[in-house]
Amino acid sequence: VFHAEGVTKVYRMGEMEIHALRGIDLELYAGELTVMLGASGSGKSTLLNILGGLDSATGGSVRYGGQDLVRADDQTLTAYRRDHVGFVFQFYNLISSLTARENVAVVTEIARDPMPPEEALALVGLEGRLDHFPSQLSGGEQQRVAIARAIAKRPAVLLCDEPTGALDSKTGVQVLAAIERINRELGTTTAVITHNAVIGGMADRVIHLSDGRVAQVEVNQRR
Amino acid sequence: VFHAEGVTKVYRMGEMEIHALRGIDLELYAGELTVMLGASGSGKSTLLNILGGLDSATGGSVRYGGQDLVRADDQTLTAYRRDHVGFVFQFYNLISSLTARENVAVVTEIARDPMPPEEALALVGLEGRLDHFPSQLSGGEQQRVAIARAIAKRPAVLLCDEPTGALDSKTGVQVLAAIERINRELGTTTAVITHNAVIGGMADRVIHLSDGRVAQVEVNQRR
Numbered sequence: 001v002f003h004a005e006g007v008t009k010v011y012r013m014g015e016m017e018i019h020a021l022r023g024i025d026l027e028l029y030a031g032e033l034t035v036m037l038g039a040s041g042s043g044k045s046t047l048l049n050i051l052g053g054l055d056s057a058t059g060g061s062v063r064y065g066g067q068d069l070v071r072a073d074d075q076t077l078t079a080y081r082r083d084h085v086g087f088v089f090q091f092y093n094l095i096s097s098l099t100a101r102e103n104v105a106v107v108t109e110i111a112r113d114p115m116p117p118e119e120a121l122a123l124v125g126l127e128g129r130l131d132h133f134p135s136q137l138s139g140g141e142q143q144r145v146a147i148a149r150a151i152a153k154r155p156a157v158l159l160c161d162e163p164t165g166a167l168d169s170k171t172g173v174q175v176l177a178a179i180e181r182i183n184r185e186l187g188t189t190t191a192v193i194t195h196n197a198v199i200g201g202m203a204d205r206v207i208h209l210s211d212g213r214v215a216q217v218e219v220n221q222r223r
Numbered sequence: 224v225f226h227a228e229g230v231t232k233v234y235r236m237g238e239m240e241i242h243a244l245r246g247i248d249l250e251l252y253a254g255e256l257t258v259m260l261g262a263s264g265s266g267k268s269t270l271l272n273i274l275g276g277l278d279s280a281t282g283g284s285v286r287y288g289g290q291d292l293v294r295a296d297d298q299t300l301t302a303y304r305r306d307h308v309g310f311v312f313q314f315y316n317l318i319s320s321l322t323a324r325e326n327v328a329v330v331t332e333i334a335r336d337p338m339p340p341e342e343a344l345a346l347v348g349l350e351g352r353l354d355h356f357p358s359q360l361s362g363g364e365q366q367r368v369a370i371a372r373a374i375a376k377r378p379a380v381l382l383c384d385e386p387t388g389a390l391d392s393k394t395g396v397q398v399l400a401a402i403e404r405i406n407r408e409l410g411t412t413t414a415v416i417t418h419n420a421v422i423g424g425m426a427d428r429v430i431h432l433s434d435g436r437v438a439q440v441e442v443n444q445r446r
């Protein structure tokens with residue numbers, strides 16, 4: 001589903017260069033759940049943003065469905081993100097002037113076969129918070145709205161950056177169950193960045209990043 | 224150091240009332256490291272914000288150094304926060320137009336006996352990121368700047384909301400070591416909200432919150 005080859009990302013800051021990705025070769029297979037691990041600053045979010053068409057690589061190629069995302073224009077990338085990708089951001093990115101339900105609805109209204117917002121929010125345990133604004137929600141509740149928004153559009157690809165970082169283990173398990181169910185029932189190709197070792201148990205594949213490179217790939221025989 | 228009694232916090236949303244805190248009785252003792260655990264939405268951040276003078280309780284009392292924070296005026300609270308409290312927010316709250324070093328310097332410039340910003344940032348492993356702006360930092364790097372800012376002023380009280388949520392275990396351990404060192408070397412009264420079980424091992428006291436109440440207090444005989 002994804003074939004990334006030699007992906008580099010360089011940030012230029014005045015005279016300095018930060019090599020966030022130093023040549024990533026990566027495959028994501030249809031219907032699989034892949035977990036991405038790595039130290040703080042190792043390039044995980046940068047890589048996920050590129051796979052999701054939110055950022056562009058400096059070099060290399062990322063092939064999805066016959067297209068190279070690295071060479072795609074803005075219009076193509078926008079359509080790709082809208083029609084194919086559900087994204088959970090490390091910083092949630094909720095619209096502060098909209099309620100939880102409205103934040104999810106904004107995304108489902110332009111989707112082809114979405115879940116009702118209430119159903120997605122119930123999957124993450126927020127049926128009692130539908131009309132709260134982000135400022136009226138705890139950290140973990142805001143994170144769960146972001147997850148509901150990503151899964152409600154039933155995307156072909158689900159990319160999650162730290163979906164359980166702000167959650168206690170009980171709530172985190174509930175959220176992982178929702179992600180794992182989307183992956184299993186819809187065949188959604190799923191990639192999850194996490195520091196939570198529990199998620200590794202449900203993964204088909206675990207990719208370890210280190211200093212902008214793939215250090216190791218483990219394949220689980222769980223299915 | 225802190226004596227909280229019957230603390231309540233009610234949020235009013237139109238017709239509805241959310242009872243975020245339903246009568247908290249709590250003691251924090253000088254020089255101790257207290258960990259606060261509890262499910263997402265159980266009231267941890269709300270309680271910490273009240274202890275830090277960032278929010279006001281609806282009822283009850285919070286005594287610190289002979290003052291009741293619940294009845295203090297804004298001027299008293301501002302001086303209390305500035306002179307006594309170092310706060311690590313769940314959402315980091317960095318100033319996006321300032322670099323990492325400047326974000327820390329803003330706080331040390333008005334402190335009585337601060338660390339140099341560079342030293343605080345080195346304690347959390349960010350000596351290589353001093354001139355980056357928040358938008359040029361990874362999630363975990365932003366979180367570590369927020370921690371450096373809180374410890375640099377060598378506060379009498381250190382309140383941390385999820386200081387290691389976005390960090391891998393190796394970086395998280397480095398950050399906890401910095402917090403634990405401030406607590407031990409300076410005698411800083413420290414309260415840490417976390418979902419990370421590792422921190423429990425270094426705590427003198429563990430407080431479990433559930434639905435806005437204290438469910439359980441464990442005392443460790445570690446020192």
Ligand SMILES: Nc1ncnc2c1ncn2[C@@H]1O[C@H](COP(=O)(O)OP(=O)(O)OP(=O)(O)O)[C@@H](O)[C@H]1O
Pocket residue numbers: 129132135136137138139140141166167168234235236241242243261262263264265266267268269270313
């Ligand atoms: N401004 C507000 N208006 C209405 N309800 C609020 C407001 N702020 C918080 N709440 C509610 O109060 C409850 C407690 O929130 P709090 O942020 O203290 O939880 P928490 O224990 O820190 O959770 P988490 O682990 O998810 O960060 C939550 O159920 C939340 O929905």
Ligand SMILES: Nc1ncnc2c1ncn2[C@@H]1O[C@H](COP(=O)(O)OP(=O)(O)OP(=O)(O)O)[C@@H](O)[C@H]1O
Pocket residue numbers: 011012013018019020038039040041042043044045046047090352355358359360361362363364389390391
């Ligand atoms: N806009 C930018 N300009 C300069 N450097 C950047 C920029 N964005 C990220 N970086 C740097 O690139 C590196 C990789 O960042 P990235 O956000 O991908 O890390 P991460 O693996 O997601 O870390 P974390 O676990 O802390 O979220 C970091 O060292 C960071 O400082």
Ligand SMILES: [Mg+2]
Pocket residue numbers: 044045046090161361362363
């Ligand atoms: Mg990241």
Ligand SMILES: [Mg+2]
Pocket residue numbers: 138139140267268269313384
């Ligand atoms: Mg919180």
